Amino acid sequence: MALKTIQYRTQGTCCALMNIVLDDNKIYDVEFLGGCNGNLQGIRKLVIGMNIDDVIDKLQGIRCGAKQTSCPDQLSQCLLQYKEQVAQEIVK
Numbered sequence: 001m002a003l004k005t006i007q008y009r010t011q012g013t014c015c016a017l018m019n020i021v022l023d024d025n026k027i028y029d030v031e032f033l034g035g036c037n038g039n040l041q042g043i044r045k046l047v048i049g050m051n052i053d054d055v056i057d058k059l060q061g062i063r064c065g066a067k068q069t070s071c072p073d074q075l076s077q078c079l080l081q082y083k084e085q086v087a088q089e090i091v092k
Contacts, residue, residue, distance in 0.1 A: 003028055008078035012069045015040065018078060025052050035071050043072060052079045 015035030
């Protein structure tokens, strides 16, 4: 098991910070600081164990009311950035 922790500052959401723990390409755990506690607990339970590509596919583009983003969308953005970083490290 090779766990990697990512810390992500969100933009445009009530949740200010996400801590995501990955095990290879699967979500091992996620913690949301701020935001709608009940909804974020539900998202956490749903995404644990999921492949990051599946999480991105399901959550990317979700909006919260009139906002251009949401906590689920910000989670997908974090995972996309992580994938880009990994791809750049492979190329180096």
